[in-house]
Amino acid sequence: MPLKGADCTTDETQAAPATRVRLAVFDFDGTSICGNSPVMLVWYLRRRHLLRKSVVLRILVWAAAYKLRLPQNESSVRSLVFTAFEGKPAAEVDRFLAGFYDECVAPRFRPQADAAMRAHTQAGEVVLVISATFEPIILQAMQHHPFKHQISTRMRIAPDGTYTREVEGLPVEGEQKLDAVKHFGDEHYGPGNWELAAAYGDHHSDRAVLAAARRAFAVNPDRPLMRTARKRNWDVVAW
Template sequence: MAERQNDTLTAASASVQPSNESGPVELAVFDFDGTSISGNSPVMLVRYLKQRGMLKNSVVLRIVLWAAAYKLRLPQNESWVRGLVFRAFLGMPHEKADAFMRAFYDEKVDRKFRAQADEAMAAHRAAGREVVVVSATFEPIILRAMERHDFDQQVSTRMKIDENGHYTCEVDGLPVEGAQKVAAITEYADARYGQGNWKLACAYGDHHSDRTLLEAADRAFAVTPDKPLARTARRKGWEILDWS
């Protein structure tokens, strides 16, 4: 298995070509959960909160039922479920909640960050691309990952903060999920570089909900994909990477 992973990693890194310095800024965009890490950070966070008695059993049950429906690909309210998770932080100063999520990342998530993701990110940066992580998970988690790994920017789900400096149960804007990943990256890059001055050179995703992101890229990489994404990747000729 280690030999196969090394072969896959070498192939992925070797395929990274330098960006054209005279052209638009090139972005290499990585999904987080299931792609950059081997796991799902919101699921891990719910377990972490439950173990500490910070979420009621009734709330956890509603989250579990939502997740079951999501797996069946039934229409779901992405903002609503994130609001359920953030009930754990009601009345808590957002600085304290952020510190909690950073500690959660350090304890539970960082060890799941894939070496192959680190290698690919470093290769893209060496080639002159800006590496951006885009994720439906909560912003403090991704900000902590950015402190510890080799990417430049992040676009993730942000929760509203009230006038007292406490988190609410409302998403600020929309969750960065599915097609919203492309919209969020576009908003970020247009604001930073201007329309027409950047392009999505490469994108990495693992889940069928990442199809829109991968379709928007010049080169798409399906990372240890689920079955629907694997079918799409084979049909469209996208590269399939085994980062398991």
């Protein structure tokens, strides 16, 4: 940040770079992987008796309403899942979630997604994975796949280093994904210095991000997204 009173009005500092940073954004669940990691996590926790039956029932009710496209509180369902981890040391929970990724999610990572990420990286683009799933899961995926940036749902850590049931900020879901991408681009590269070159998504809730991209890829799209993709001439790919 320039010192107060410094002259920052030269043409050189005001001009945008000749070439803007190009972002290639990938959704995670249903796009980069086959399946839904939060759903897998619920059953993983239930099998280990870490989630009460009453909590699982409430999650299932939420999921049914979500499928019917009824308005839902995105933070509330994540809070329910994290009843399994409330009050536990964050480092311990992060290791547990990393192990869950390795055991259950890693085998579902699509080789086509991996190849597409590598191709965008080789083309000089910045690969960004954006997801509503929990951050430790995405961070573990980052160790094995060609992306160095991610935006995902972060749960709040208490001053004593244990997890709470509160989402830090907003879950990265629906139109919040596009807001998060814009914030990432502006924060890392500066307003006007980047562009959304490509976006990949599978669900109708990804439409905002896909619509903002120069090139949109609907990956194994659900019916509403397929209709939008056909209407807007987006690429439809089967992975």
